[in-house]
Amino acid sequence: MKLQRFFGEFNFKDNKVTISDYELINQIKNVFRYQKGNEVLLLDNLGNEALGEIRKINNEEIIFEIKKVQKNENMPKNKVALYSSILKKENFELVVQKATEVGVNEIYPLLSARTIKQNIKEDRLVKIIKEASEQSERGTIPTLHSPVDFNEAIKNINKKELNIIFNHSGNQIFAPDKWELPQKINIFIGPEGGWTEEEITLAKESDFKIVSLGKLNLRGETAAIIASYLAVNLRE
Numbered sequence: 064m065k066l067q068r069f070f071g072e073f074n075f076k077d078n079k080v081t082i083s084d085y086e087l088i089n090q091i092k093n094v095f096r097y098q099k100g101n102e103v104l105l106l107d108n109l110g111n112e113a114l115g116e117i118r119k120i121n122n123e124e125i126i127f128e129i130k131k132v133q134k135n136e137n138m139p140k141n142k143v144a145l146y147s148s149i150l151k152k153e154n155f156e157l158v159v160q161k162a163t164e165v166g167v168n169e170i171y172p173l174l175s176a177r178t179i180k181q182n183i184k185e186d187r188l189v190k191i192i193k194e195a196s197e198q199s200e201r202g203t204i205p206t207l208h209s210p211v212d213f214n215e216a217i218k219n220i221n222k223k224e225l226n227i228i229f230n231h232s233g234n235q236i237f238a239p240d241k242w243e244l245p246q247k248i249n250i251f252i253g254p255e256g257g258w259t260e261e262e263i264t265l266a267k268e269s270d271f272k273i274v275s276l277g278k279l280n281l282r283g284e285t286a287a288i289i290a291s292y293l294a295v296n297l298r299e
Contacts, residue, residue: 066102066103066104066114067095067097067103067104067197068103068104068105068106068112068197068198068200069087069090069091069103069104069105069106069197070106070107070108070193070196070197070204071084071087071105071106071107071108072107072108073105073106073107073113074107075105075107075111075113075129075132077129078128078129079126079127079128079129080105080113080115080126080127080129081124081125081126081127082124082125082126082127083123083124087125088122088123088124088125091103091117091120091125092120092121092122092125097117097120098117098120099117099118099119099120100116100117101116101117102114102115102116102117102130103115103117103127105127105129106135106197106202108203108204109203110134110135110138110202110203111132111133111134111135111202112132112133112134112135112202113129113130113131113132113133114129114130114131114132115127115128115129115130116128116130134202135200135201135202135203136202137199137200137201137202138201138202138203139166139167139168139201139295140166140295140296140297141244141246141247141248141294141295141296141297142168142246142247142248143166143167143168143169143247143248143249143250143291143294143295144167144168144169144170144171144247144248144249144250145158145162145167145169145170145171145250145252145287145290145291146171146173146211146216146249146250146251146252147162147170147171147172147173147251147252147283147287148172148173148174148175148177148178148213148252148253148254148283149172149173149174149178149180149181149182149183149210149254150180150254150255150283150284151179151180151255154282154283154284155172155180155183155188155284156187156188156191157284157288158252158283158284158287158288159188159191159192159195159207160191160192160195161195161284161287161288161291162205162287162288162291163191163192163195163196163199163201163204163205164195164198164199165199165288165291165292165295166199166201166291166292166295166296167205167291167294167295168203168205168206169205169206169208170192170205170206170207170208171208171210171211171216172207172208172209172210172211173210173211173212173213173216173251173252174210174211174212174213175213175253175254175258175259175262176213176258176259176261176262177253177254177255177256177257177258177259178254179254179255179256181210182210183210185207185209188207189207192204192205192207213262214265216251217265217266217269217271220249220269221247221249222269222270223245224245224246224247224248224249225244225245225247225248225249225272226248226249226251226266226269226270226271226272227248227249227250227251227271227272227274227290227294228250228251228253228258228263228266228271228272228273228274229250229251229252229253229274229275229276229286229290230253230257230258230263230273230274230275231257231275231280232263232273232275244297248294248297250290250291250294251266251271252283252286252287252290253283253286254283255282255283276289276290
């Protein structure tokens with residue numbers, strides 16, 4: 064039977080974990096209807112996971128006996144930061160969810176020249192990221208940053224990292240055999256209306272790789288998900 068996973072600020076040193084967070088208690092007790100004696104996996108967001116057995120459960124607290132602690136082995140091959148232009152409606156939520164599932168480490172909502180939607184619902188996105196992290200069985204939760212302006216993001220990017228911007232004008236797909244693969248990869252995905260010529264020029268001047276995802280015109284959320292997967296799995 065598959066064990067349900069829960070992230071939290073857990074300390075496994077004392078072989079006991081006490082949860083007093085109302086939302087987490089409600090999820091464990093009322094949503095999943097766990098009882099005394101049931102087992103779950105607790106994750107500390109540091110790459111550790113523990114098998115915990117419920118020894119006490121009520122509306123105020125849940126106490127787990129920690130039976131085993133081990134390292135989570137589902138760590139991404141590459142550290143990837145996704146800079147995705149904020150998309151309309153629920154499309155950006157889909158990007159955040161799926162990018163988390165495929166293994167990105169950081170997510171930057173991006174404000175570019177043609178970005179229509181200018182804000183995010185941070186609390187909702189944080190919840191989506193946490194749930195997607197638990198569902199995909201990864202060992203850490205990606206960091207969600209505050210929205211950042213495209214020009215500022217380009218200006219502050221580390222030039223020693225592998226920086227990629229996706230655009231129709233670029234070389235098709237990846238060319239990993241020709242690139243040095245540093246410890247971190249930054250990928251930029253444009254808005255529904257695409258990048259402006261000025262933005263592409265700025266990226267080129269900052270030594271970005273200009274890469275295409277093929278001849279077809281992809282929606283922003285589709286491009287973000289595909290690019291995230293490719294970047295996470297770029298290293299053999």
